Amino acid sequence: MSEPSRSQAHVQPDAPAGTAAPAGLRGTGPRRTALGVSELVQAALPLIAEWLPTQRWYAGKGRPITGLVPVVGTPLQVGDPALLHLLLRVEHATTAGLPHGDTYQLLLGIRSQGPSGIEPGAVLGRLSQGPYDGATLYDAVHDPELTGRLLEHLATGDRFGSLSFRRTPGSGLPTNLPGRASTAEQSNSSVIYGTSYILKLFRRIHPGTNPDLELSLALSRAGSTRIPRVAAWFESRMERAEPATLGLLQRYLPDAEDGWELALDQVGRLKGDRSPGNFAIEAHRLGRATAEVHRVLSRSMPVARLDRTQTGRLATAMADRLDSAVAAVPGLLRFRAALRTAFQQLADAHPDGLPVQRIHGDLHLGQAMRTPHGWVLLDFEGEPAKSVTERREPQPALRDVAAMLRSFDYAAAHLLAGGPVDPELAHLAAAWAQRNRTAFCAGYTAGGGADPAASPELMRALEIDKAVYEVVYEARHRPSWLPIPLAAINRLALSV
Numbered sequence: 001m002s003e004p005s006r007s008q009a010h011v012q013p014d015a016p017a018g019t020a021a022p023a024g025l026r027g028t029g030p031r032r033t034a035l036g037v038s039e040l041v042q043a044a045l046p047l048i049a050e051w052l053p054t055q056r057w058y059a060g061k062g063r064p065i066t067g068l069v070p071v072v073g074t075p076l077q078v079g080d081p082a083l084l085h086l087l088l089r090v091e092h093a094t095t096a097g098l099p100h101g102d103t104y105q106l107l108l109g110i111r112s113q114g115p116s117g118i119e120p121g122a123v124l125g126r127l128s129q130g131p132y133d134g135a136t137l138y139d140a141v142h143d144p145e146l147t148g149r150l151l152e153h154l155a156t157g158d159r160f161g162s163l164s165f166r167r168t169p170g171s172g173l174p175t176n177l178p179g180r181a182s183t184a185e186q187s188n189s190s191v192i193y194g195t196s197y198i199l200k201l202f203r204r205i206h207p208g209t210n211p212d213l214e215l216s217l218a219l220s221r222a223g224s225t226r227i228p229r230v231a232a233w234f235e236s237r238m239e240r241a242e243p244a245t246l247g248l249l250q251r252y253l254p255d256a257e258d259g260w261e262l263a264l265d266q267v268g269r270l271k272g273d274r275s276p277g278n279f280a281i282e283a284h285r286l287g288r289a290t291a292e293v294h295r296v297l298s299r300s301m302p303v304a305r306l307d308r309t310q311t312g313r314l315a316t317a318m319a320d321r322l323d324s325a326v327a328a329v330p331g332l333l334r335f336r337a338a339l340r341t342a343f344q345q346l347a348d349a350h351p352d353g354l355p356v357q358r359i360h361g362d363l364h365l366g367q368a369m370r371t372p373h374g375w376v377l378l379d380f381e382g383e384p385a386k387s388v389t390e391r392r393e394p395q396p397a398l399r400d401v402a403a404m405l406r407s408f409d410y411a412a413a414h415l416l417a418g419g420p421v422d423p424e425l426a427h428l429a430a431a432w433a434q435r436n437r438t439a440f441c442a443g444y445t446a447g448g449g450a451d452p453a454a455s456p457e458l459m460r461a462l463e464i465d466k467a468v469y470e471v472v473y474e475a476r477h478r479p480s481w482l483p484i485p486l487a488a489i490n491r492l493a494l495s496v
């Protein structure tokens, strides 16, 4: 690898790019850049264009890319290996012909010899021009040395141009831990440091504070033990006043078991001759933990009461989401009338309005970890398909309860998926889901949350709203799972 030139080594470690006009993939670039970075970014763009759509976290799948616009490039390490932090806007044409795009966070490693032992999917390719001509460009999340560098920046609270690394008071962070890429199925990318910390790197970047940081910090500051404590984060000012969250460092829970895996193990026992455990005890505890988190959030963040008109708007928003979902998945059309009735019944059942507060927003068994000290909740980012503004709006707390109820249903349905029709097993699976749903609700109420049974219209509407979201999610990401939420929609529509 050619060593970075002196000018690059001394470059201001931030290269604000301004907004370039959308154009083809090559030649779309920053107007204002520091020497070295802009050439490197230009050399990397064709490789990025090929690699990006293959990533799980890339949200633009199926939509042709009409432009790649570097927003800010920041060298975090120069030399061999080098580490480039890049915020990149990916543009797509919309039907109206106007550009529409998302901003992504990339951490790019560059090595002359190529990284050893790195999985092939993490390599973007070989640079064929620019200051690093001939070197290998790869996803630095998979390079322990470079992710170790990120931890050092977090520990020292560094600033590089528009990038700020920030620590929570009292968190003395180690600086000598290499990071390994997490293999968990996820919407972002995470790096685990030893058995102590986990850094989530948000991939699709929205302006402003990410709700995951916002809510996790509020819970951490309130002393809640129901989330992994926040140790640090980093953010970029990009071109706006309010910084955009880029990464969140939390305590790692080395002894934790994933709630979804635990539930699948339990429900799987219905099939074999293994003795079925009593997951309902855990479901009850999880309900309590959820109520506890809601209580802390209601004390530390704004609460409100929707009046009658606003409650009507809540129902209308559900009906609107249903209509968009019908357009995306026409199989929903036959349920539309019944589901709309359920939304109207929610509005009619609450003439005095509804209390609302900040909530988790996308609670499911995969977001709950069982530790030796009880259940801990993760990932307060909310539903990735919603705008950040929507996700930050206070909601009925029972929305999280309804979402978790859907998750018990998913675990039971997963048992039956793909196999021959087995009415006896289907009966056992349905009974398992019901038992755990009931236990979760009882735990939630025992923990001080509102009794879900006291608001049946609200609960049904919230469950439908979630199942509609799931139909779109599965159609887009896991089409073979689509029958799971569709079966729930069928059941819920029949109950109206």
Ligand SMILES: Nc1ncnc2c1ncn2[C@@H]1O[C@H](COP(=O)(O)OP(=O)(O)O)[C@@H](O)[C@H]1O
Pocket: 182, 184, 185, 186, 187, 188, 189, 190, 198, 200, 228, 250, 251, 252, 253, 254, 256, 258, 366, 367, 378, 379, 381
């Ligand atoms: N603090 C933690 N301790 C242990 N494992 C964690 C922790 N945070 C996340 N994980 C693991 O990483 C997975 C993905 O985390 P999550 O926050 O849901 O990421 P994403 O928002 O990218 O989907 C979780 O399901 C869990 O298995």
Ligand SMILES: O=P(O)(O)O[C@H]1O[C@H](CO)[C@@H](O[C@H]2O[C@H](CO)[C@@H](O)[C@H](O)[C@H]2O)[C@H](O)[C@H]1O
Pocket: 186, 187, 260, 362, 364, 365, 366, 379, 383, 384, 403, 406, 407, 408, 410, 411, 470, 473
């Ligand atoms: O965890 P994410 O923030 O990425 O959430 C998205 O993906 C989830 C799946 O990984 C999805 O959850 C749905 O599938 C789960 C089983 O895999 C099930 O337990 C949930 O109840 C169901 O909603 C989630 O909706 C989506 O936003």
